[in-house]
Amino acid sequence: MTWQDYLTPNKCNWCSGCGNFSIWSAFERAALKAGWNNSNTALVAGIGCHGHIVNFIGLTTFEGLHGRPIPVASGLKMANHKLNVFVFTGDGDCLAEGGNHFIHAARRNQNITVIIHDNAIYGLTAGQASPRSPKGLKTKSTPDGNIEEPIHPLRLALAAGATFLARVYAGNIDECTDILIKANKHDGLAVVQILQPCVTFNKEYSHIFYQENTYALGDDYDATDKVAAFVKTMEWGAKQIPVGILYQVQEPSYESQIPQLQKRALVATAAQKQNISKVLKKYL
Amino acid sequence: MSKKIIIIYASNSGSTFLVGEIIAHILGRKHQVVMQKAADTSPDDLLKYDIFILGSPSWSTPGLGEGFPQETMLAFIKSCAGLDLSGKQCVAFGCGDSSYTLFCGAVNQLEKFMADLKGTRLINSLRVDGYFFDLPKNIALVKKWAQALLAHIS
Numbered sequence: 048m049t050w051q052d053y054l055t056p057n058k059c060n061w062c063s064g065c066g067n068f069s070i071w072s073a074f075e076r077a078a079l080k081a082g083w084n085n086s087n088t089a090l091v092a093g094i095g096c097h098g099h100i101v102n103f104i105g106l107t108t109f110e111g112l113h114g115r116p117i118p119v120a121s122g123l124k125m126a127n128h129k130l131n132v133f134v135f136t137g138d139g140d141c142l143a144e145g146g147n148h149f150i151h152a153a154r155r156n157q158n159i160t161v162i163i164h165d166n167a168i169y170g171l172t173a174g175q176a177s178p179r180s181p182k183g184l185k186t187k188s189t190p191d192g193n194i195e196e197p198i199h200p201l202r203l204a205l206a207a208g209a210t211f212l213a214r215v216y217a218g219n220i221d222e223c224t225d226i227l228i229k230a231n232k233h234d235g236l237a238v239v240q241i242l243q244p245c246v247t248f249n250k251e252y253s254h255i256f257y258q259e260n261t262y263a264l265g266d267d268y269d270a271t272d273k274v275a276a277f278v279k280t281m282e283w284g285a286k287q288i289p290v291g292i293l294y295q296v297q298e299p300s301y302e303s304q305i306p307q308l309q310k311r312a313l314v315a316t317a318a319q320k321q322n323i324s325k326v327l328k329k330y331l
Numbered sequence: 332m333s334k335k336i337i338i339i340y341a342s343n344s345g346s347t348f349l350v351g352e353i354i355a356h357i358l359g360r361k362h363q364v365v366m367q368k369a370a371d372t373s374p375d376d377l378l379k380y381d382i383f384i385l386g387s388p389s390w391s392t393p394g395l396g397e398g399f400p401q402e403t404m405l406a407f408i409k410s411c412a413g414l415d416l417s418g419k420q421c422v423a424f425g426c427g428d429s430s431y432t433l434f435c436g437a438v439n440q441l442e443k444f445m446a447d448l449k450g451t452r453l454i455n456s457l458r459v460d461g462y463f464f465d466l467p468k469n470i471a472l473v474k475k476w477a478q479a480l481l482a483h484i485s
Binding site: 051054058059061063064065066068069071072073217218220244246254258 | 428463
């Protein structure tokens with residue numbers, strides 16, 4: 048495939064300067080490098096500005112209900128576990144409406160990649176506080192400042208049992224590309240929190256904020272150390288936002304533990320016909 | 332003769348970075364090209380190259396107004412005050428959105444900066460309108476410009 052093959056006729060409708068552009072670019076680069084195509088890959092998105100991404104990538108895509116892309120992806124993966132399955136979800140979509148699904152996906156360790164477009168705001172509905180909005184942020188729903196503490200998705204996922212956790216700033220397209228490929232290669236649930244500035248409704252977490260306040264984890268960081276990962280997920284603030292792979296361990300994926308999936312994918316297994324006349328006679 | 336070229340860029344949503352990559356790829360056919368973030372560049376770096384190319388998106392900057400280079404490029408420009416780049420060749424590019432008042436205002440600022448340092452402008456600057464909104468058209472535009480630049484340098 049070439050980059051042109053990933054284009055669709057749909058015109059982008061994100062605001063100029065939106066962090067979603069670089070996530071889109073990074074995903075298509077990763078797809079090109081890793082060979083993700085219509086015979087081996089499916090994408091699922093939730094509702095929000097992030098969800099538009101499926102309209103701009105020339106791969107098989109589904110857009111679910113608000114907060115529900117993970118269950119759709121989970122079903123897809125069960126039907127055909129040979130597929131690369133990606134979930135695009137926003138911080139509101141994933142952590143508010145879909146919080147329950149996110150926790151259990153982490154616990155279940157299905158082999159899917161969850162990409163959180165984290166702009167810490169509800170952008171599509173024009174700027175209400177989300178579960179990631181920082182305390183004190185003035186939004187249309189919190190005109191006197193947000194009084195709630197934000198959720199930290201990687202900490203939440205780690206506590207719930209996720210086996211791959213990464214964070215990257217959207218504007219670093221090369222790093223983002225690399226992380227997406229590694230996340231997909233991971234055999235188990237991979238969570239990638241992409242710090243995605245909303246240039247229209249969240250003036251606090253701007254591009255320059257992330258450019259100045261993120262730092263790359265060093266080579267001496269041990270991503271298999273769960274306690275160290277917890278400590279890293281606690282870091283957030285001026286010059287104190289770690290990016291890179293915060294945690295990665297190998298545990299059996301959900302699919303690898305289901306005997307029926309070991310020989311072939313369910314989608315490749317013909318349905319067995321059963322004669323149910325005896326049962327019908329008994330009960331009717 | 333192969334020349335040493337540095338592309339110094341600032342980028343937010345990625346368009347200026349991606350445009351810089353296309354330019355680097357085309358110029359790299361005949362020259363040694365390095366791409367570097369403005370945030371990672373010191374004024375002395377400019378002295379090591381024959382040609383410097385500056386790229387920035389245009390943003391509204393607190394205290395300055397609309398149509399200014401991205402913050403890290405502004406800081407780089409400030410750090411170069413007093414530098415004399417006579418004899419060096421240069422050119423600018425930028426991504427913008429013509430629905431705003433000052434389309435690619437940052438490119439005007441970069442042109443002024445290069446002139447202030449006594450750099451010699453190679454060709455007219457490149458201004459890209461809504462890069463992501465029409466990728467085939469804009470990528471073709473960037474390639475055409477980079478090829479013209481390559482021909483001019485060679």
